[in-house]
Amino acid sequence: MSNQGFRRPAVAALAFAVGCITINVYFPEAEIKELSERIEEAIQQRAAEGAGGARAARPAAAPARRAGLLPALLRLTAAPVLAQSAEEKVAPPEVTSPAIRKIIESRARRLAELNRLKGLGVVGESKDALVVIRNLDALPDLRARAAAQRLVKEENADREALFKEIAAVKNVDLSQLPRIRETYAVTLRQKARKGDWIQLPDGTWQQKK
Numbered sequence: 001m002s003n004q005g006f007r008r009p010a011v012a013a014l015a016f017a018v019g020c021i022t023i024n025v026y027f028p029e030a031e032i033k034e035l036s037e038r039i040e041e042a043i044q045q046r047a048a049e050g051a052g053g054a055r056a057a058r059p060a061a062a063p064a065r066r067a068g069l070l071p072a073l074l075r076l077t078a079a080p081v082l083a084q085s086a087e088e089k090v091a092p093p094e095v096t097s098p099a100i101r102k103i104i105e106s107r108a109r110r111l112a113e114l115n116r117l118k119g120l121g122v123v124g125e126s127k128d129a130l131v132v133i134r135n136l137d138a139l140p141d142l143r144a145r146a147a148a149q150r151l152v153k154e155e156n157a158d159r160e161a162l163f164k165e166i167a168a169v170k171n172v173d174l175s176q177l178p179r180i181r182e183t184y185a186v187t188l189r190q191k192a193r194k195g196d197w198i199q200l201p202d203g204t205w206q207q208k209k
Contacts, residue, residue, distance in 0.1 A: 026171075027176050027179055028170055032184070035166060038095050046104060047111040050108060097169060099165045110154065117148055118197070125192055129159060129184040130156045133148065136148065163180045163181060166184075
């Protein structure tokens with residue numbers, strides 16, 4: 001048999017071995033989980049600050065509130081970090097990046113209404129980290145139902161943008177967006193209020209206990 005005849009089985013075996021190699025795609029799951037928790041905490045805190053300011057503020061104070069918005073957001077996003085370690089002085093750059101700050105502000109403005117709809121059982125948190133309409137029967141008329149559908153659309157648009165921003169700040173390929181969704185959905189299920197509808201990874205729905 002010629003040398004060429006010996007080479008062919010060897011080349012075939014090498015090709016088979018290479019084909020069996022599993023390529024590990026970079027995905028910092030723990031870091032993304034931690035970031036998702038900090039973002040959700042920032043949204044809740046910003047919504048609470050906004051609600052308090054709306055009750056107490058007079059019209060003349062509005063420009064001052066807008067001027068102090070950025071420092072306030074920086075403080076609230078830094079709070080979880082300071083609780084974690086006394087040596088850390090500022091929030092991680094991912095949470096205070098301009099794009100993510102903008103999404104935090106946008107989602108915070110609709111949080112109260114979204115929670116109201118969750119309390120009525122109208123919407124729930126899906127396993128893909130999006131909000132979905134579950135039952136519109138609790139809403140009185142077509143206008144209220146249209147408003148709920150519009151809110152869900154706007155909220156999901158913000159979340160879709162957020163997942164892409166998380167991929168960018170963590171240097172994760174966009175092909176990993178489904179894994180970002182799954183990781184973020186864990187945080188949303190954990191932070192859901194008692195009685196809210198949540199979808200489990202297997203697709204079943206249940207109310208948070």
